[in-house]
Amino acid sequence: MFEIDKYPEIISFFQQMIQKQETQQRTPEKIREIIQNGKAIFALTNAEYSEDAVEKLARHFEQQFEVQQSFGSAIVSETHKPWLVQKKAEIDFYFWDRFRRYLEQGVRLPPQVIMTLDQDTDSILDYAGDPSVQKFQRRGMVVGHVQSGKTSSYSSLICKAADAGYKVIILLTGITNSLRRQTQDRIDHAFIGRRAEFGKGIKSEKIGAALYASNGDDKWPLFGTTLAQDFSLKSANSFGVPIQSLDQPVIFTTKKNPSTLANLLEWLKLYYPNGGIDHPLLLIDDEADNASINTKKQKGEVTRINEGIRAILNQFNKASYVAYTATPFANIFISPDSSDEMSSQDLFPSDFIKVLEAPDNYVGPSRIFSHDGDLSSLMVREPNDYEDILPVKHKNHTEIDELPKSLEEAVIVFILVRCIRIINGDGHKHCTMMVNVSRFNSVQDAVSGKIHQYLTRLSDDVKLHSHSISGERNSQFLKEIYDLFEREFVDTDSGEVIPDWSSVKATLVKAVSTISIQIVNMRGGGIEYDKHEETGLHVIAVGGLALSRGLTLEGLCVSYILRNPSAYDTLMQMGRWFGYRPRYEHLCRLYIPDFARDYYEYITYATDELRSEIKLMESEGKTPKEFGLKVREHPAAIRITAANKMSAAVPISLSISFEKKHVEGHAIFTSESINFKNLNLVKNFVRELGPTSDKHSHYRPRLFWDNVDKSTVRELLSKFHFPDICKELSVRNGGTSLVLDYLDDRPDELLDWDVCVPESNSGEEDFNTLEALTLKLRKRISGKLEQSGKIYRITGKSNRVADRRDSLFGLNKSINEKDLKADWECNSKRTRPILILHYFQAAMLGEKETCVSLSVCFPGTSTYSPERKYMANEVWSQLNLFDDPDFDDTDDDMETYDA
Secondary structure (H helix, E strand, O other): OHHHHHHHHHHHHHHHHHHHHHHHOOOOOHHHHHHHHHOOOOOOOOOOOOOOHHHHHHHHHHHHHHOOOOOOOEEEEEOOOOOOHHHHHHOOOOHHHHHHHHHHHHHHOHHHHHHHHHHHHHHHHHHOOOOOOOEEEEEEEEEEOOOHHHHHHHHHHHHHHHHHHHOOOEEEEEOOHHHHHHHHHHHHHHEEEEEEOOOOHHHHOOOHHHHOOOOOOOOOOOOOOOOOOOHHHHHHHOOOEEEEEOOOOEEEEEEHHHHHHHHHHHHHHHHHHOOOEEEEEEEEEOOOOOOOOOOOOOOOOOHHHHHHHHHHHOOEEEEEEEHHHHHOOOHOOOOOOOHHHHHHHOOOOOEEEEEEEOOOOOOOOHHOOOHHHHHOOHEEOOOOOOOOOOOOOOOOOOOOOOOOOOHHHHHHHHHHHHHHHHOOOOOOOOEEEEEEEOHHHHHHHHHHHHHHHHHHHHHHHHHHHOOOOOOHHOHHHHHHHHHHHHHHHOOOOOOOOOOEEEEHHHHHHHHHHOEEEEEEEOOHHHHOHHHHOOOOEEEEEEOHHHHHOOOOOOOOOEEEEOOOOOOOOHHHHHOOOOOOOOOOOHHHHOOOHHHOOOHHHHHHHHHHHHHHHHHHHHHOOOOOOHHHHHHHHHHHHHHOOOOOOOOOOEEEOOOOOOOOEEEOOOOOEOOOHHHHHHHHHHHHHHHHHOOOOOOOEEEOOEEEEEEEHHHHHHHHHHHOOOOOOOOOEEEEEEEHHHHHHHHHHOOOHHHHHEEEEEOOOOEEEEEEOOOOOEEEOOOEOOOOEEEEEEEEEEEEOEEEOOOOOHOOOOOOOOOHHHHHOHHHHHOOOOOOOOEEEEEEEEHHHHOOOOEEEEEEEEEOOOOOOOOOOEEEEHHHHHHOOOOOOOOOOOOOOOOOOOO
């Protein structure tokens, strides 16, 4: 059997051959023809030429050349002066060129991904500042996706910055030793080019990018940290990093720790006691929303890590701070007490904010947690058997007498994934299961012990019975493995070919035998994937905080999570399952409680919206400071300007714009009488609209009306019964709402409307809802009851009722829908608003129950939104799901628990 990863020379040869073809000629047929005509390369590399080899190579290159990635967007301060384009010809991009070749030939990233990486990091370096000028202090931020390639981005930036003249590079990793060690290993490969070890000098063997240098004139950057050792004064003084007269760049890969930062500052002051270092500094802060932000509430007080970072930056005449994060909430939501804080020398990204786009082969939150995500039903499982055994909220030293049955099943699924990957020729790849069920080391120890006991019993049984024809009848374990195989991998709609049971059964012993269990925390250490590159490491990783941020789990297939964190960033960063899963994304499984799934759906929407805001402001030429202020004033974060929130009613002052927004009635009342009133309201509204439009030049469902008068729509919105949690649409005392006020503030705009009713793509037609008009009702299955069962949130924690592509309705078909991903992008092309009437059946409210809600997509506006005053009750004042009294607001404490 041909194992594709064992023949890098063959991969490199055919990649270059295919790249020579014009893009439109890289068809599957042409790729196979090139491979078949290149038969000689197999003999030269002692590889067997076979149909299996041709097929695996062809599939590999089809995936490589199909991958697309868009360039990122950015908002930049008005003081920025572009410099890189003019100076590019003068720069010898030695470190970048060899890293690029390493990505092409060693890592084998798709060509489009490398091209995008090149262009994006050029722009980041340009924003960071010209190292040849006399003085500057710049602050910027790069927003990526969780597990999407931020490391490749800042590694590329480091290489290019070193080539351009930055002499001191400090890379701040997370707060755990395991993450710092992993990052050091990656920098050794990407930039240093050899294993960073004090005392060995250039005698160390070349690794990573150094193997792809174009000539023998090697350059070696200096380093002040190693795989085994973070920065210390002793090592810096012993092994001679000459800060006064650097001829090559020096890099420090350090943990975000107050003592480490203090030691680094002290070392710098030994040579420059008064600051004024002329060597240009690039300080990259990975996971920048974690530990770096000044969280002190009292004016003038600063957290130790934040103070340490700022003190180091201030030692240099020329310093650029670049924050990298996938969850930028903490970086942007600075205290609103003083907008001056945004432009001071704190760490707010006042000079630039760059958003990176993920390639289209990225397995991200939208594919997993959106109710229309293609991996949602295939990947996510919701265990409900853990509360009496391992409750989400528990204390240190809680006794664990047994494992939840769902966790035992997850272990079996992991073994089955191993079997399938072995059969598919990927048995030598890393393969990981993650178990994150507690922040306490004591509980992690107990859980790992129980998993070890279970895995040992299962392994013994498999070895005894798996080679027997009647094994499934004689072994309860084998019967359970067979049943799970049928349920999880055979009876699915993944579209992928799955090996038969006999092949899987014959592989079980091999799959189980190599699996180890490892605790990942400060006491248990990291996972040493680098020591098992040839055979792959197959591990069940048990941990807490160390598994929740930054650390990459190679070949992660199965995740089992029982956690209830307190913030957007903590929750999203737990998503180690995001990333790239070539040839096995259909095998991955995620076990999370139903409430966590709701939270992830909500946060996915919030994060996408935040990224969309940056794109929108780029199109408007706005600056980072303006962005920070605008996000704070977004309707989703209502700003209370007076009185105590706990009063029965509080006055609030709002200036709201719904420009290019999709405002959704994401919840309904469970009361049958109220629901009946809403159904009748909409039925009468549709009756008054008359015949549907026959316009076919627009994206539209079957039931579509155009040229509807504004007053008709306003009347429906004023009479429809929305719960209070639909803050923008809910009508209050005085018969007004935020949306109605927005309409009234524009007497000369929004005069003509479109109206439509989306339908399900399948299901039976309903003949009663709209009388003369038939309708295929949508179904909503992930909803949640709130406020003692009085309110039904239609898609769980998400503030949505619409499908993601509903925002296309009413747009002209001349617009390419593939270019429109976010709601605001669709609405920016809209010439008039559209009212969407959402009919659906909610499983939780009864299969026969027909429900209705509304949403509105607004176009752009030329009218300023004046400030209005409102009286708000406590429910309406709550900002988001984290006011939920059941939401655990206790942060992981790295010093007390598992840092």
